[in-house]
Amino acid sequence: MMTDLLLVEDNQDCRTTVAAILRLQGFEVTEAEDGPEALFLAKTLAPTLIICDVSLPTMSGFDVKRELNKEKELSSIPFVFMTGHTDRKTFRTGMELGALDYLTKPFKAKELVSMIEAVQKNHEYVPQVCREWVDGLNVSYLSHPDNWE
Structure with a gap:
């Protein structure tokens, strides 16, 4: 489950409000106010979102994502x-960089939490599908004697 989140927002009021909403929902939130701090915290903490x-x-934020994309783990x-x-154009740029979603301000608390739940569900689903596919390959491969050589 995604519980440790990194929230990157330069506007203190917005950052404080969003962090409070997330904490009330049971998430652990680390806050960053700029890109360099976000990169440091991402490398140090390896958040789940x-x-x-x-x-x-x-x-x-686009530059932050570009820098994270340079390191496999991040x-x-x-x-x-x-x-x-x-x-x-802004939306497309974010998605091309690998963002899973794009939340437009202002947004409601329910929308924020629903987005996190959807990202969590989809992020957990993909590895499961991959595992099933690999397991299927192994079974298929091993069940054909011609492949044993």
């Missing part, structure tokens, strides 16, 4: 962008 604003000082951390930008 990163929720990151697009518009950050010093480096954008690139696989589920990542969601949140932003006030509603244009298609």
Whole structure:
């Protein structure tokens, strides 16, 4: 279960509010106010989910995701962008970088929690499907004597 989240938001009021909502839902939340701090915390803590604003000082949320993508262990951390930008180009950029979802501000607490639950469900489903596929390959491979050589 995704319980340890990294929340990256430069606006303190927004960050505090979102973190409080998540904590009330039972999540452990680590907060970062900019890109460099987010990268440090991601490397140090390896959270199970990163929720990151697009518009950050010093480096954008897109830049944060690009840096995480450079490291194998960090690139696989589920990542969601949140932003006030509603244009298609911004959305498309985030998805092309590997974001699993895109939360548009302002959003309701229920929407935030539902998004996390959906990401969690989908993130756990994919490895299960892969395991089943690999198990199927092994059984299929071993059940044919021609493959034993």
